[in-house]
Each structure stands twice: as structure tokens, then as C-alpha cells.
Amino acid sequence: MKITFLPQNITWEANTGETILQAAVKAGVNIDGNCAGSGTCGKCKVKVLEGDVSQCDDHHHKLTEDEIEAGYRLACCHQVTDGMVIEMPESETTASRKKKLIRLPEGFVPKAAVTKQCIEVPAASLRNQNSDEARIKGAFPAEDLYFPLETLLKLPDITKNSEEITITLRDGEVIDAESGNTERENYGVAVDIGTTTVVIMLWNVVSGEMIDIFAATNPQGAYGADVISRITYVMEQEENLDTIQKTIIDCINKAVSAFAEREGIKTSNIYQMTVVGNTTMSHIFLGVNPAQLALAPFTPVFTAAVDTAAKDLKLTICPEAQVHVSANIAGHVGSDITAGIITTDLMECDKGHLFIDIGTNGEIVLTGNGRAVACSTAAGPAFEGSSIKQGMRAARGAIERVDILDSGVEIATIGDAQPIGICGSGIIDAVGEMIRVGIVDKSGRLLSREKLVKKGLSENILRHVKEGEKANDFVLYFSEDGKSDVVITQKDVREVQLAKAAISAGITIMMKEIGVKEDQLAKISIAGAFGNYIRNTSAIHIGLLPKIEEEKIHSLGNSAGIGASMILLSCDSKEEAEKVAREIEHIELAARSDFQDQYMMAMMF
Amino acid sequence: MKITFLPQNITWEANTGETILQAAVKAGVNIDGNCAGSGTCGKCKVKVLEGDVSQCDDHHHKLTEDEIEAGYRLACCHQVTDGMVIEMPESETTASRKKKLIRLPEGFVPKAAVTKQCIEVPAASLRNQNSDEARIKGAFPAEDLYFPLETLLKLPDITKNSEEITITLRDGEVIDAESGNTERENYGVAVDIGTTTVVIMLWNVVSGEMIDIFAATNPQGAYGADVISRITYVMEQEENLDTIQKTIIDCINKAVSAFAEREGIKTSNIYQMTVVGNTTMSHIFLGVNPAQLALAPFTPVFTAAVDTAAKDLKLTICPEAQVHVSANIAGHVGSDITAGIITTDLMECDKGHLFIDIGTNGEIVLTGNGRAVACSTAAGPAFEGSSIKQGMRAARGAIERVDILDSGVEIATIGDAQPIGICGSGIIDAVGEMIRVGIVDKSGRLLSREKLVKKGLSENILRHVKEGEKANDFVLYFSEDGKSDVVITQKDVREVQLAKAAISAGITIMMKEIGVKEDQLAKISIAGAFGNYIRNTSAIHIGLLPKIEEEKIHSLGNSAGIGASMILLSCDSKEEAEKVAREIEHIELAARSDFQDQYMMAMMF
Structure with missing residues (x-):
């Protein structure tokens, strides 16, 4: 039963009885949706261009009469018929909303780690028998360039076809060589791997502009909705780690292909990638076994930043591109927090600055009195x-x-x-x-x-x-x-009471730890899209946030995505992120005898 | 038709009519031999333990009566019979002869680039939740260690099974981690890829001792006896470069397996490899297209040293091991010459020191009057x-x-x-x-x-x-x-006249170039085994070498192999080799108007 998805023009052989959504998942086409196919969220709306639309059950109250008339249906409820052609809804709106949440801090100055330079290379002759490599080096008399094997493999063709070539440099290493002048084609990708959503951003590293953004449901969801169930899946069989790693790599590669197609760029011109996420996502992305994170004492295998070559992770960008997995802080305080922190002045503030990321786990960072401490607390969903x-x-x-x-x-x-x-x-x-x-x-x-x-x-x-x-x-x-x-x-x-108690108790313990009282708090920064939408007074009313003047509460937007982009675009930010992760002390609430008391006390509204 | 080779215990299904040698080649078993199966060299002698030995033709005059009686036959002449069991001759003699040619210069001091250290790693607990990586780093408070992905992947198992672990360090990078104390298991491999013969040496990097040596006919011989015919083969079809590269990689991997078996070591404990060879061999080893080397102006793609990870070349040693391809000097003066030079005091000598490697190509290096020049000249075979x-x-x-x-x-x-x-x-x-x-x-x-x-x-x-x-x-x-x-x-x-004329003319031009006269020559160093065997007076008589007192002529033995081993064992030697390759000026004889005259004049005895 053939079904075609537009605008990607992907054709798939679906089984009878399958919904459009099920077919799309198998065909690798991403359709939005939040209710896992129960027909309640209405987000999986697609337009049926060809095929049977007679089916129109009660779930379709999520659609207007006009939409139904125009052929819109919910992909999760509508069954595939043979020869069906589906047009995906403009994801423009979603993308532009996501894009709005990515705003680099004022005064941020890019400082690219990768630069491109177009040079003239003299042709070889009996009077100048210097190797291709040596003749290129000749254009940089002051520098000590190094050619990795991947670039050497390309040189014969490039020097044969052109005397004008562009080389791509990172720390004196020539990671790419191309015919002609391609100086402006210098891209980087920032990735924020959330447990639920993956946001992938394409940046032009020269201009410092975001070119495109791709948001998708984390495909690892197929192996468990939360980190614990995904770790459990990994522990079941040895090959599962590979399987689950592959889903996220594939997801990023798909975004990269989409960027190339939509923006008319070459994927081989993407020379950098920065990845942030919680510690489990960081481990799985690299294929490092996260099992330890599910069991006390919740010890990660690594926390420091990891740099590896794109080719080693089968990422379809420049093979020698450096993939930088930013530093995590602890087992349950990941690099998404590190990235979020560098978007703020948290580390410079000595007066009491609270950074909080509210989700299934609440991550709390507090600076003041010359210290910086962090914890995570299980708020539940x-x-x-x-x-x-x-x-x-x-x-x-x-x-x-x-x-x-x-x-x-x-x-x-x-x-x-x-x-x-x-x-x-x-x-x-x-x-x-x-x-x-x-x-x-x-x-x-x-x-x-x-x-x-x-x-x-x-x-x-x-x-x-x-x-x-x-x-x-x-x-x-x-x-x-x-x-x-x-x-x-x-x-x-x-x-709500249980959830807010967990977070509130965490905040109280952090404040006790470094001796900052509620009235000494100078600032609260709320990470994630969540902060943009909650009403601060309500958050204070339920006791989720300490009592503080409203103007001292700041929403950071997608701080993990912004931080990842900053790390991508600037060596200084990259360095800062590593410093942040190193300097923050992690406090394990489970090891604190006072946590249970605080938790019980925080239960009251 | 089953044939088994001992001591490797490799069984192979041979075809009727095949010789033992043909079956051995297909089975990947290395049998010595110099006459390409014509039955004249007698080197492929094997012992038939089981199977028909009645066949005994006239080629067997290479064997003594006693040998024939004992079941020895020439593998190149004797046909396989079903169920045959072959015992390979003790290659001890060959190996020990080769071993004698590898003698490190007096006063040579190893300075290992890779070190191993056994440390105690505290177990993780709720009071010490530091990552595996961070707890290891704790043992090196003064150093800024970096863990590449390959090592991170191994950590969970290692830290789980042992508190005593051994880490392997290169420039602050932790390239390996193992349970228990394996400090002494620190090996390196030096490879001299000759067009005809490949010599592979296993060294203990800690003790500076050679553990084993493996010499094999270069399997690329199947694609041409000399570099030009191999380059021609590469140019025929795109996949041929991969094919011919694979033969040399396989050959080295086979040596590595043999070392592991014979010496009881783990291949994963080989953390370094140094490779030297002529420029074409260097290109092919790395899979870099050597086509340019066959055509004027004979420009290599690279001459500088190339470092790459073992895993990228599919070498079966530690995946993060650095494979160092030493610097070549020019298209026809390779890293075997660079390596040979560092075994001598050539670069310090200002009085006129001639270094010469005689083969199909004669490579000539001359220092004196503050300069160092090199050329290669086609002597023929x-x-x-x-x-x-x-x-x-x-x-x-x-x-x-x-x-x-x-x-x-x-x-x-x-x-x-x-x-x-x-x-x-x-x-x-x-x-x-x-x-x-x-x-x-x-x-x-x-x-x-x-x-x-x-x-x-x-x-x-x-x-x-x-x-x-x-x-x-x-x-x-x-x-x-x-x-x-x-x-x-x-x-x-x-x-002989033509061959010696080419070399003699090259020497004369080098001497003219830097202004050193015959009576000013202080020393001649002869590279390769050849130097050990030729009678110096005869070489002077035929005009191959300049007239010089015999005691000024020095045989270097397998100088390429010795130099490769020095580069492997000492960072200083590695640096010196790169300096040598950079400082030597290459003179292209084909671009010299005086070469033909000199060549004609050198024709006389």
C-alpha cells in the first residue's frame, strides 16, 4: 500500500490498517504530536492530497470545518489507503517559534574555531617539485600547518583541477581542501538533545547567523519516555546501546540533510558540531554505556567535554569535523545546564543567583558567597x-x-x-x-x-x-x-504539591549550603521554554520559586540551545562552559540527611 | 583438497594441480622465496608431514638427500594432495639474520612518547559521585588529562572490575585503560616497507628491546615488481588503490598476529607504529593516490610526516595508537632515506659525507659546506x-x-x-x-x-x-x-656499466652542487643490507663509489629499519627525522642540463 509524503517526496510501502502516523514513523518522516496517537492533541494534522478522505471520526473535532473540507486529517487517526499522497503541514510556524527562543545574548562576539581561506597554489614543475601539501603550506609561511589523512586523500584531485583552492583550518590543522573559493561556506551545527525533543540548529560560523532550525521528537522515545526506561533498555541486551545511539545519530543526519536541501548548502561544509543534553543523552549520543547513571551512586562515566571526529560517530558532515560534547556537571546535571549557565551572568554574581530548569528532573544551580552549587531533584512529570x-x-x-x-x-x-x-x-x-x-x-x-x-x-x-x-x-x-x-x-x-516540594526542598538545601537567605536572592533565571510561559506570581504562590520581586525573575528561553550555539560559535564560550562545569560543586540530595525533612516541610503550599 | 599449514595450523581448501606455494599464498601463509616459483632459489623448502611425497623432480637438487629422505620438498614445485599437512621451516635463521641488521646506534637513549601507569581508583559512592574519568584524573593532580572516545567506551567495564587500573598516556591523552597492572606491556611496531621486502619489528618501548622481527615479501608484488608498475596498476581502476593498500595493511596485521602468538602479547598493547618506505610506498600505505609520482614533475601529494589513528587504517593494534608515517624528502627520496640518515652523523658533518642507498633507484645524499642535498637516479635493477x-x-x-x-x-x-x-x-x-x-x-x-x-x-x-x-x-x-x-x-x-654510470653521475652532480671534491670526502655511508655485502674496493674499482680510503666507508645495515625503530622509541629521533626531511634540498637530475654529460662520462670504468 503505497503512501507518499510531501514535500520530502518519500514513498513508503505501508501495511493495511496502519495510520498515516504509523507509516510516517516507519518511513522516517517526522510528524509532530504530543498525545501519542490518542487523537487529543491535534498536532499531527496533515493534508491528504490524494487518497480516501471519507473516514472522518469524532477525533476530527480538533480540525475546523474548513480544514476538513480542505482535506486535512489527523495522521494518528486516519488510515492509509493505496496511492495516498500526504502533504506535511508547514512546519514554518513551529520552526519560527523555536527560532524565536534562540537569541544570542547582547554583546556576544563570535570567535570561530574554524576558518576558511582561499589561496593560489602554484602548479608543480621540474623547478618546483614540492608536494601538493608543501605548495599549499607555502601560502602560510608563518604557520605550522598539519594535514590529516582525510585531507591528504583529497589533495590530488583538488590541486589537479584548480590553482585557486580553499582550505579549512582548525588550530593549524587543515581539515578540508576544496577547489575554488568557498570561504563563505563555513557552517556549524548546534544540537540540544532533550529527552523529549531534539533541537538542531544550523549556523553560518562566519556571519554568526542562524540559517535554519530543525526540531523533532527524540526518536529514542521508542525505547522509553524517560531516561531511566532508556537506560533499562540499554541494559537488556548488548546491542541495544548501538541501536539507541543510532536513532539519535540518524535524527541529526536527517536534520543535516534537510538543511542541505532547504538551504542549498553542502553537508561537507559543516565543520563543527556542538552537542548538549542531560548526562544520559550525552552518554548515549557517544555510545558510552549509561548503565551506572540508573543505579546509586549515579556515577557518570565522564563529565568533562569530549571531542571526537564526525566520521567516528558516522555523522554525515565533514569527516574531520570536530564534534564537541559539552561538559556535564554530574550524573543528573547535564551539559544542557552547563550551556544554559553560560547564557547568564550566574558565575559572576556573588549575591545569590538561582538558575533553575524545571522538568521531570528539576536542576538547580545557585551561586553566592563565592561558591556555586548544583543539585537535581526528582520532580516527576x-x-x-x-x-x-x-x-x-x-x-x-x-x-x-x-x-x-x-x-x-x-x-x-x-x-x-x-x-x-x-x-x-x-x-x-x-x-x-x-x-x-x-x-x-x-x-x-x-x-x-x-x-x-x-x-x-x-x-x-x-x-x-x-x-x-x-x-x-x-x-x-x-x-x-x-x-x-x-x-x-x-x-x-x-x-503539583509533590513536584513543587521536591524542587523547593532542593532550592532550600542549596541556599542553606552556601548561606544565602531568601531575601538575599538577587536573581532567578528560569531555563527552557517553560520559563517563558509560567506566570511568576503563580510559581511563587504555589511555592515553586522563592518569594522574590517579579522583576528579578528572568526567562532564558531555550537556554540549552542558545548556550550550545555560543559554544559552537566562540572558543571563549567553549572555554567558559568547561570552566563552569569544573567549578560548580554538585550536591547529592540523596546523601543529605536534611533532605527528607525539607521535602516534608516544602509539601505545604 | 584440504591442506594444513603448521605451526600456524591454517587449513585451506586447495584446487587440484595447485602447488603448495600457490595454496599457501591463497591461504595467507607466508613462504619465503626469491625465484617466483621457478625452482631455482630453493628458499621455499617445507616439510611434508602428511600426504604424497612421491613426486620428486629435478628441481629437488636444491635439497640434500637427507632432506628429501626426511620429507622436505620445494613448495613451488610440489603439488598439493588431499589431507596434506605441511610444516613450515624454522624461519629462525632468516629472522636472526634480519635481527642482526637491526642494531641501535651506541649511545641511543629511548624517550618513549607513550607511557603506562598503574593507579588505584577509589570506588564511587554517594560521597564521591565523581565520574569514572574524574576519579582517574584525581590520580594525576598536576596533569591535564584528556580521554578520547575510544577510552571512554572502555571505562565502565574497567572501573567496575578493578580498583587497580593501568592507563596509557600519550601527550596527556589517555589512549587506553586496562584492569590491573600492565605497565610492562607497552609495545610499538616499526615497519620498513621496501618495494620488495617488508620488515616489521616489535619493540618493548619500556625496555627499548626488540622482541621479534617479521620479514615478508611485499605482497604488493602481485601488482607489479617495481613502483612504476604498481602506480600503473593503481591508475587502471579506482578501486585498485584500495586493493593494493589492503595488501600491505593485511601483511602488517599478519605480522602483528604472529607477534602476539609467538610472544604471548596482546595486540591491543601495541600503542605506536612507525612506518618508513619510499615515497610511493608511503602514499599507498595511507591510501593516498600515488599517480603523480609516475609522471613528470614527479610531485608527491605529501612529504611531511603524517600521523593517523590505527583504527582509521584498520590496523589491528590499539585503535587509538598513533601510526606515524615518517617524512619523505621528495618524490623519489622517501622516508626510508630520512630514517637511514638519522642513524648517522650525516647532518652534523660539514666536511663532505656521502650517504648512498643502492637499488633500482640509487638515492644519494651529500652534506658539506653547510648544505645537505639529495637526488635519486635510476640505476635499473x-x-x-x-x-x-x-x-x-x-x-x-x-x-x-x-x-x-x-x-x-x-x-x-x-x-x-x-x-x-x-x-x-x-x-x-x-x-x-x-x-x-x-x-x-x-x-x-x-x-x-x-x-x-x-x-x-x-x-x-x-x-x-x-x-x-x-x-x-x-x-x-x-x-x-x-x-x-x-x-x-x-x-x-x-x-653494470649503465647502472654505475647513473649513480656515479648523481654523486658527481651532488658534489659539484655543494662544492665538495673527491679528496675532500670524509665519509661514505652505505644504507641497506647491500652495504654489508659489497666489497668496497670492488665498488671503487668499477667506479660506483668515489675513490676514498676503505676505512672511510661504513655499512649501515638495515638503516631504514634502524631509523624507523629509533623514531618509534624516541621523540627526539622523531623530531630529528622531520628536521632532516625539511632541511635536505632535493635536486632533480632531470632538470639539470649537465646530467646527461656527466652520465656519458661516468660510463667508462
């Missing part, structure tokens, strides 16, 4: 929407903001779409507001209608309190037919 | 026995020395065996003696009996002058039945 009844990733239709006013409950969704669930920032906002107006008490209990009435809450608010399965729910959105309401349950509040 | 009627390589039964006395002609053969031909040193000696006693005149003519009678030569000498096919021959050895006489023909003398 609540802030990623996973353990929340109607939680979802930050995608179209997710409630991202909640205001509880006397006049009622006001919500905002991503893409101003019809609400279909609630994402991390929405959960924090909802619970924060529920605490602020008193719907949830300090112990985390959703109060009964009676108690709320006594508190004098308006009927406009009270009507949102509804009896749920075991306790009351708080309805954020009433659907027309009552079947698709979006609610916060008592259990959801408990999940 | 006469001195290797190839264009000489009864010429052969220096092997058992070759006449290597000739004395023409009043009492008659006295000869000596290699191995004191029955004479079967004449090798290079024997040819020079024979012609030198024939000139000294006047059998050959200055123009190179073999005088008639009448003229010799007039000159008063004794009948003991005269009886050796016999009528040949076109002119007189000079008989060196009369066989009993008259069928296997060994003679020097008029044409042989002409071949």
Missing part, C-alpha cells in the same frame, strides 16, 4: 502535564493561563484554540490561582462548596467547583455538551 | 640481480664474492651452498675483479683470449674465458656436468 488528569504538552489547545476573578474563571489556550487539556504553565497558574483565592488550602485540600461559600466566594467561581470521582474537581472550561470539560482534580493538586 | 643473465637475489646459493687470483677464480656463496646464480654484491665484485686484472677494459669490453694472453694472464684465469652466445663469457663456476655453470656475460658488464 507533573510540570510536563504527564501525571495530570487532563495534562498535555504545550501544544495547540492547551490551557496555558488561568485567572480566577470575581466575575468567573478566564483561561487562555495556546493558539487561541478550543481548550483540549492543560499544559505545565497552565497547571501552575491554575493551582496558583486556586491557592490565591482560597479554593485550595495550605495543606493542598480542595475545599468543599460549603467551606467556599463560608469564605464568601462569588457564585461565578463556585459554579466551577463540581463533584468529581473521589473529591471535588475545579472546572477550568465547560464544553458545550459537557463531555469535554477541562478540570483540575484533587489528585492533580497533590501531584 | 642490475645491482639487484634482475637484468643480469644469472642474477638472483641475495639468497642461498648466490655467489656473493669473487676473487680472481693467479691461481684461478675463487668464489663464495651465501650459505656456502652450491652456486646457482649471482647476487648484486657478487656482480660488483666479479666486474671489479675483471677490471682489476684487465679482463674488462676501461670501455667495458670483455677482451678476447688473444689479448688476454698478450697481457700475460695465467692459464688458470684464461680457462674461465669462454665463447658465449654473442661475445665471450667469463665463467665464475664450472658445474660438474657443464650444464649449470655460472657466468658473467658481456651484456652483464654493460648492465
